[in-house]
Amino acid sequence: MAGAKKSPTKKLFYEAVFKHSLEAIAILNRQGLIVEVNPAAVRLFGASKKKLVGKAIDNFGQTSLDWRQLPEQGEIQFQQFKGEIKAVEYSLVRDFLPQYNLLILRDISEVRLNALAQLKLHHQRVELFSEVTLKIRQSLQLSEILQTAVAEVQRILQADRVLIYQVFANGTGMLIEEAVLPEYKPILGMKFPEEVFPEEYRQLYTRGRVRAIADVRAADAGLAECLIEFMDEWMVKAKLVVPILQNFKSTTEPEGDRLWGLLIAHQCQATRQWTDFEQELMQQLADQIGIALSQGELLENLEGLVAERTAELRQEISERAKAEAALRRSEEQLRLIANGLPVLIAYVDRQQHYRFNNRAYQTWLGLSPPEIYDRHLLQVHGAAEYQQICQYVATALRGETVTYERDLLLQDGCVHSLSITYIPHLQEQDKVQGFFALTSDISDRKAIERMKDEFISVVSHELRTPLTSIHSSLKILATGKLGSLSTQGERMLKIADEQTERLVHLVNNVLDLQRIQSGKITMNKQACHAQELMLEAVQAMKTLAQEQDIQLSVRGSDFMVWADRDYIVQTLTNLVSNAIKFSPSNSTVVLSAANEPQPKPHLKQQSTSYITFAVRDRGQGIPQDELETIFERFQQVDSSDSRKKGGTGLGLAICRQIIEGHGGRIWAESCLEQGSTFYFTLPELIQLESDRHD
Amino acid sequence: MTEKNILLIDDEETIQEVVQVGIGIEAGWQVAIASSGWEGINLAQNQQPDAILLDVMMPDMDGIDTLSQLKNNDKTSTIPVIFLTAKAQAEEKNQFQSLGVVDVITKPFNSMTLASKIAKILDWEM
8 A cells, every 4th residue: 555654563562661661670580680661760779781781689678579479560769870769660470471570660759758848838838727726715704715816827828818707697797807007007896897798708607618819800700890999098908707606505496506707817018819728727727716716605604603693692792791690699698697697697518518508607616607608517517516406407308497506615715505407408409418507696685585484483372372362261261161151142152162163263374375386385295095085085075065065975986196195185065065165055066087098298208107086066156267276275256255165365375285295286176057177186006106116 | 971181381371261161062172271381391390281271472481492391291291292383384284393392283273172173182082
C-alpha cells in the first residue's frame, strides 16, 4: 500500500515504554546485580547507567538490604549515590524471564513530605484552636468572652478589624465588641436598623451560612450599593462573616439554634482570599462563643438563683439573729426574775449535776457559781445531807413531783425550815431529762403554825376545863339529887345541857382537825376488815338511829384494808351521823364496801387497788355546786343546819383529812330530794402486803 | 358496892367540886382534894387512897412531875394514877401510859359518869 508506513514492532513499543516510564525500572540477574535500568531509574538512583550496571541492588539500601528476602511489594528506603535518602514503593517480579528479575520503583519522598506538612499544619491548627477555645472558656463573664474572642481572631487571622454584632429580638443590632488595628477607625457601639439585616438574611445565617467575600467591590460579592458605600466609609476591602448560634432551650418552643449575632473579620489594607482554614477557624470560634454564651446565661441564671437564695439566707439569718436576741433578752429577764425571787431555784440533770441556779442559791449555801455549776448533788450538799435527800431525787427522776421539808443550818448560822419541791423535766415520750428544784424558806410560816398550834392547844385546854365543870354541874343537877326543879327549870336545864354537849363536840373537833392538819398525828395503820369497821360505826350510832327511827344496814363482802382503825371508825361514824341527821324517819342508811378501781389522778405510773366505802341516805340531797365545798371547814349546805342538827361544820373536813392521810379520796354524789351517797377509798391490803414483803 | 377513896389532884376549884359531888352521887365514894402536886403527894402518903385522879396541867409542879414523885416514893408507887387532861390524844395517851399512869380521861368529861369510868379502868366492881 502506497504511502503506508510500517507499524512499529512490539519491541519498539516496549522500548518506548521502558524509556519513558515515570516509574524506575531495574532488571536484576540471579545474584541481584543490576543488568539494565531505564532513565527514570537513573534519576532515582542519582547515577549514570554505566555506574549502576553491575552494582548489587543490596548496596543501595539505607540499611543492609537482602533483595532475596524482599516481599513482592512494599516500601523501602535507599540512599542515592550522592547520599540523599529516598523513600520508594517497589514491585518485585522474580524470574520474569528465566534468570532475571524485574524491580519497579516509584519515588514517594515528595508525597510523604507533603503529607507530613499537612499533618503538621493540621496539628498547629488544632493547637491554635484549643488555645483560643481555652482562652474564651477561661471566663464566664460575657464581656470578657467576647473581648477575648475578637482579640484572638484578629491575632490569628492577622485581620485589620474583627467585630461582634449582636442581633436583638426585634431584628435591630449593634456592634458590641471590636478589635481593630490603630490605623483604622473603630466602629464599636454602632447600631443598625432591622432593614440592614432583614429576616431572610437572619434565616440564612441561622442555618449556618458563612460569607467569605474576598473583594467587596467584586460583582460576584453581590453586595448592595449602599453596603459597598458603607464598606468604603470604613475602608473595608474584604470581609468574612460567620454566625454566632446559641443552642436555644425552651419549655414553650421547640429546641433549636438561635442567631445570637455575627462574628465579622474585615481586611482593610487589601482584598483577601479567605482560606478554608480561616473560614473554618472563624466558624469554630463562633461556635465556641455560642457555647460560652449559653454557659454565661446559665451562670447568670445560677447567679440569679444564688443571689435569690443568698437574700433568703440573709433574711433567715436576720430573723434567726432577732430570735436569738429575743431569746437572750428573755433568758436575761428570766435570770433577773430568778435572781430577784426570794426562793432557791436550780435545775439538776439526769446525772444529778447542777445545770442552773439562781443567785439566792449561792447566797444561801455560801458557795460560788463554780462550786455549784456542773457539780454533783453529793459534792454540793455533802454525804450526810445527800443521804437524806436522795430518796426525793430518785422520785423526781422517776417522773413524779415531790415536796418535802427540811430543817437546815444555812450560811447565816441559823436553822431554817425549808420546803423543797422537785418538779421533773419531762421531754418526748415522758423521758425525764432532769428536775427543777424550788426551795423556799418556810421558817416564818412554821413559827406561825407553832404559835397557832400552841394557841389552839391553850384555848382548847382553857375551854375544856370550864366546860367540864359546866357539863358536870348540869349533869349533877339533872339527877335531881340536889333538889327538884320546876318543869320550865328542867326545860332550861335540858337546853343548857344540849348546848354544852355541842360546845364540847366543837372544841373536840377543832382540836382534832388542827392536830391532823399539822401532821402531828401518826396513823397507826393495820390490817382491818372493812365490814368490821362499818359494824363498829353502826354500833356507835345505834342509839341515835333508834331515836330518829332510822334503820342502819351494812352490805358488801369482807375486804381487807390497810388503815388506822380508830380514825376510819371516826370517819364512818361521822358520815353515818350526818346520814341519820338528814334522813327522814323510817328510812334506811346503807353502808357498803366494794372493790371498784378508782384511778389516782396524781400518780401516773402506779395503779393501786382501792376499796370504796359508801354511806347512802334518803335525805334531802345536796346541790351539785356544793358537793365539793361541804368538805371545807364550817361549810354546811344550810347555815341553819348546825343549829337544827347540832353539827359543828368540821366533821367532813376532819373526814377528808383522815382519808387523805391514808392516801385515799373522799367525795359525795347526790340527787336532790332523793338522797346522797358519801364515798371514800382506802388502799386494799393485798397490794400493801406485797409491798411490805419486798 | 365497895366504898373507895379517891384523891383528886387538880388546881381548878370548880373541877374539884363537880368531881367530888359527881362521884359522891354516882358511886358514894369519898374524894379527897389536893390543889397542887406537893399537897397531893403528902395526902397520898398519909391517906393511901385507892386511886389518884391527877390533872396534867398545873402551875409549879405539873402532873408529869407529880407522877414521877409518886412513882419514886415507896409509899405511893403502887397507887393507880389516872391522868385528867384537856390535851390527851391517842398518841399522848400511849406516852403517858409509858410513864406509869393506868389510863387517861380527857376533859371535858361528865362527872356523873366518872366513877363508872374509873371502875372500868381499874376493873372495880360497882
